Amino acid sequence: MKVLLIGAEGQVGYELWHALQFNREVIPTTSDGRDVGGMTTIKLDLSDAQDISKKIDNIKPDVICNAAAYTQVDQAEAETEAAKSINHEAVAVMADAARRNKCLLVHYSTDYVFSGDHKVPWKEKDRPNPTSVYGQTKLDGEQAILASGCEYMIFRTAWVFSNRRQNFLKTMLRLAENNQQLKIVNDQQGAPTWATTIALATMLALNIPETGLYHLTSNGATTWFGFAKKIFSQAEKIGLIEQQPELVPISTKDFPTAAQRPKYSVLNCRQFEGVFNVKLPHWQTALQLCMQRMKP
Structure with a gap:
């Protein structure tokens, strides 16, 4: 099986690169063709529809894994065209090429397609209603895939963290270096969902690919405050920090941002677990495993 991995330098893409090696030829791409961790990639310009189509037609993969996205949520409010180009237009081109080449498109979406006004975990059948440019462009990407006629698996995920790139886990540890109170x-x-969880779940799903839209996150739920509290507890335990900072809970209105965040982003993942016979880990377990990699 030949897999074209788009966005190999990102949190999820990097973990997919490792997870998909078994019985698969993985062809990784980055925006500039640079080496990632000493490993070679090929250049793919997601702002260039012709480049996307030509690369897919030439490589003729069995599977396209699109782990690339414009993820600067607040910046997207001002850079609407840039977000639309990557999250919608490039995805539409991939979907058309997947249909033309009769290959499977695996695409990652987000909890931001929902308004956040639920009180129970969101199901795949619930009506999307994004409240941000980022969320809208990701929803537009989903809809382009559905309309294309290609074979697809769309995985909506949320609150992604890992021990590399920029994410909430690494931001908290960085802020703790110079702040006694946060x-x-x-x-x-x-x-909170570990990038490795997403990659391993994808690997298992590819063993019995079933076209559809699925929610894919860790089990359990918390707030950003609860997430931070667990991060610092674990960090102190394994020696990443000497002392935990004081954490002060605040409301969303006390921390204004350009883009509106969903208040309730918990996704119901029972459909994924049932179709692919997978039990997704609890977020606290995944966090502990991730942070073991960060031990000094």
Whole structure:
């Protein structure tokens, strides 16, 4: 099986690169063709529809894994065209090429397609209603895939963290270096999800690919405050920090951002677990495993 991995330098893409090696030829791409961790990639310009189509037609993969996205949520409010280009237009080109080449498109979406006004975990059948440019462009990407006629698996995930790139886990540890007190939002709920969990779940799903839209996050739920609290507890335990900073819970209104965040982002993943016979880990377990990699 030949897999074209788009966005190999990202949190999820990097873990996919490792997870998909078994019985598969993985062809990784980056925006500039640079080496990642000493490993070679090929250049793919996601702003160039012709480049996307030509690369897919020439490589003729069995599977396209699109782990690339414009993820600067607040910046997207001002850079609408840039977000649209990567999250919608490039995805539409991939979907058309997947249909033309009769290959499977695996695509990653987000909890931001929902408004966040639920009180129970969101199901795949619930009506999307994004409240940000980022969320809207990701939803547009989903809809382009559905309309294309290609074979696809769309995985919506949320609150992604890992021990590399920029994410909430690494931001908290960095801020703790120079701050004895941190104010953390405590009225937004979601499921922190390790990039490795997404990659391994994808690997298992590819063994019995079933076209559809699925929710894919860790089990359990918490707030950003609860997430931070667990991060620092574990960091102190394994010697990443000497002392935990004081955490002060605040509300969303006390931490204004350009883009509106969903208040409730918990996704119901029972469909994924049932179809692919997978039990997704609890977010606290995944966090502990991730942070073991960060031990000094």
